[in-house]
Amino acid sequence: MKKSDFYFELPERLIAQHPLQQRDASRLLVLDRADGSVTHRHFRDLLDYVQPGDCIVFNNSRVIPARLMGHAVGHTTPTEVLLLTDKGDGLWECLTRPGRKTRAGVELTFGDGLLTATVESVQADGNRLIRFHYDGIFLELLDQLGTMPLPPYIKAKLDDPERYQTVYSKTPGSAAAPTAGLHFTEDLLTALEQKGVKLVFVTLHVGLGTFRPVKEDEITDHVMHSEYYVMDESAARTVNETRDAGGKVWAVGTTACRTLETIADDTGHVRAQSGWTDIFIYPGYRFKAVDHLVTNFHLPESTLMMLISAFATRDMVMDAYRQAIDEEYRFFSFGDSMLLY
Missing domain, CATH: 3.40.1780.10 (QueA-like)
Structure with a gap:
């Protein structure tokens, strides 16, 4: 078909x-x-x-509030990271934008360093494997730093x-x-x-x-x-x-x-x-x-x-x-x- x-x-x-x-x-x-x-x-x-x-x-x-806004260490250009799949031990499969700013080895920071991460690899489909570094409980940090990932066809703000x-x-x-x-x-x-x-x-x-x-x-x-x-x-x-x-x-x-x-x-x-x-x-x-x-x-x-x-x-x-x-x-x-x- x-x-x-x-x-x-x-x-x-x-x-x-x-x-x-x-x-x-x-x-x-x-x-x-x-x-x-x-x-x-x-x-x-x-x-x-x-x-x-x-x-x-x-x-x-x-x-989960899976959309994170941060930037690469040493740069000021905003970087968006969308968490897709929890691979365990702080490793997540993610979408990133702009992709050129998130090559393997890039260090990322969110919330003035409250949460940091390392891009470990770029997969064949363009998704990134990113390992997050933090103190405390990850989901609590997401509640503090992340936002709800609404579908792209919803343009209005969700109150x-x-x-x-x-x-x-x-x-x-x-x-x-x-x-x-x-x-x-x-x-x-x-x-x-x-x-x-x-x-x-x-x-x-x-x-x-x-x-x-x-x-x-x-x-x-x-x-x-x-x-x-x-x-x-x-x-x-x-x-x-x-x-x-x-x-x-x-x-x-x-x-x-x-x-x-x-x-x-x-x-x-x-x-x-x-x-x-x-x-x-x-x-x-x-x-x-x-x-x-x-x-x-x-x-x-x-x-x-x-x-x-x-x-x-x-x-x-x-x-x-x-x-x-x-x-x-x-x-x-x-x-x-x-x-x-």
């Missing part, structure tokens, strides 16, 4: 620049995969679709950084939010539990590879980025018990979906494990673990468009997107939501 098969024209005015005041007031486009029909609802109406005995799988990763976190975020490590979960409120989570729905939490730390465009014309030539995931014993047991009892497994977002599909065997059962996934899901893929998918509206020609086109069909998804544009849904991270039922 061609990358262009997943292209659509989106008016810029439909790219949401701010989150809604009430998270679950966003709109919900429901795509019935049985016949391709589309229904327009609101996100809180998700309660009407989830049934007692189902389980919903959420990604509880928390976005409350918590609005780029899910209400159930717990484990720090993402460079971008698992945005399908931004619509959930504490009240909605409580209502789901009261209905007899089981809530399951996994962790997948979202990298900025999510926003990288597919450059190859043939999508099968695309090399997927890797992301770290964790599923514990309790989560695996609940997913398997749901499947064995005939309940449906819901994934909130493509990150939860990719985690489940990475771990699941051919029967849809999962086991507790952690590791790195670079699973690339596109039309032709047979889903094993996920029965229903809650997701946001995605960038044209993105790997996320390809995933949801595999979950439904490309024609169904493209038609639903045309209807969403006609109805002036809000798109991307702070936008409205979609249920592939």
